[in-house]
C-alpha cells in the first residue's frame with residue numbers, strides 16, 4: 686500500500702515530536718502493509734512553513750534511519766500546501782514539493798470555508814502542468830453544506846483525497862456519511878491516512894480500504910489503491926464523471 690498523505694517526519698510540524706515516536710509510526714505502518722509513505726509536512730498553514738529543501742533533507746536523513754532500523758518502508762517527499770494568494774509564485778520560486786517529484790500536489794483548504802479565489806489559484810497551478818489534489822474535502826464545513834462548491838472544482842479536473850479515518854467513522858458518523866456520498870458521486874479519487882501519530886490520528890488505511898470494499902466491492906478498493914500507485918508513477922489517474930450531491934432540505938420549523 687501507498688500512503689499519499691502522512692505527517693511522519695519528526696519535529697517538523699504537528700506530527701511526531703521525537704524520532705522515536707516517528708519510528709513507532711513507521712513500524713506501525715509497515716505492520717499494516719504500507720510500503721511507501723509520502724511525507725507531507727504542513728506548509729504555510731499559519732503555524733508551519735516547510736519549504737521543499739527542508740523536506741528533501743529531512744526525508745533523506747529519515748530514510749537512512751529507517752534502513753539502519755531495518756524498517757521496510759520507503760519515504761518520499763511531499764508537502765501539504767495550504768492554499769494562499771501567492772501559491773503559484775511560491776511554486777515558481779521552487780518552494781513547493783510535489784508528491785514524489787511528480788505533477789501531483791496536495792492542497793489544503795481552510796477547515797471552515799473555501800476561499801473565493803480557490804478556483805482561480807488551482808487553475809493557475811494546472812496551467813503550470815500541476816495536478817492539484819484537495820485533501821480531506823469531507824472535513825470542510827462549506828463543502829459539507831454546499832457540495833456543489835467541490836463539484837465545480839472536480840468538474841474542472843481537480844482531484845480529491847479523503848482521509849482514511851473519515852471512511853472508517855473515526856471522525857464521526859456525519860463525516861463518514863459525507864465521505865461515502867463523495868465516493869458515490871465520483872468526487873473522491875484517493876484515500877490516504879493523514880496520520881500524525883499512532884493514537885488519536887493513526888493510519889487506518891487498511892481499515893479504510895476494507896470499509897470501501899465492504900460498501901462498494903473489491904473494484905472500488907482497487908480503484909483507490911491503483912490511483913495511489915499511478916500518482917507515484919506520475920501517470921494519469923482514473924477520474925470518473927462527477928455527479929452533483931443533492932443535499933436534503935431541512936424540514937424543520939422554518
Ligand SMILES: [Fe+2]
Nearest residue numbers: 690692765879
Ligand atoms: Fe495533513
